[in-house]
Amino acid sequence: MLFQRRTPPTRAERLRVALWPRQSWSRSLRYFGKRVLRLGASPHAIAAGFACGVLVSWTPLFGFHFMMAVVVAFFIGGNVLAALFGTVVGNPLTFPFMWWGSYTVGHWLLGHELGGAPPPPMRPDLFHAPWQEIVSVLEPMLVGALPLGAISGLIAYFIVRAAVRAYQGARR
Numbered sequence: 001m002l003f004q005r006r007t008p009p010t011r012a013e014r015l016r017v018a019l020w021p022r023q024s025w026s027r028s029l030r031y032f033g034k035r036v037l038r039l040g041a042s043p044h045a046i047a048a049g050f051a052c053g054v055l056v057s058w059t060p061l062f063g064f065h066f067m068m069a070v071v072v073a074f075f076i077g078g079n080v081l082a083a084l085f086g087t088v089v090g091n092p093l094t095f096p097f098m099w100w101g102s103y104t105v106g107h108w109l110l111g112h113e114l115g116g117a118p119p120p121p122m123r124p125d126l127f128h129a130p131w132q133e134i135v136s137v138l139e140p141m142l143v144g145a146l147p148l149g150a151i152s153g154l155i156a157y158f159i160v161r162a163a164v165r166a167y168q169g170a171r172r
Helices: 011-019 025-037 043-057 065-076 080-089 095-110 131-171
Strands: none
Touching: 025 080, 025 131, 043 065, 043 080, 043 131, 065 080, 080 131, 095 131
16 A cells, blocks of 8 residues: 555554544544545435434434435435444533433423423433333434424435535536
8 A cells, every 4th residue: 555554554553543533523524524524426315315314313312323324315316425434422521411302302392291301311221121211311312303303304305416516616
């Protein structure tokens, strides 16, 4: 390879770079934005794909965000790679706010009384808990994720579409 390192990075170094970028967070975010803008598709397809990723980021179904984003983007004609980029909206910094919002909105939509009680805490044995206990948390989160994900997906669609149009217009 032309630009390969002389000594490959150690596992510890790769982990550190994955958790904290070598340059800075702002540079990493700018690079991520440029990757989305440079995708070779129509502005609508890129924006629709990105919006799909944003929408599925609101769901509490860990490990399935990539798969769900790809499926939804495929069915609506969005760019699949942009959908994968859109799932980055859900990250360890935003998940607590997204979960709290989807849980609260879900309770409200289902007509349940919150009573000021927070959702049950995440426990290591949650997956060994009775099914009713798991459903009591997942049901309001899934119901609340749909409207919040749709609203944020629409907002992301219009922002990304305008940015891609401007970028592609300037490149011509």
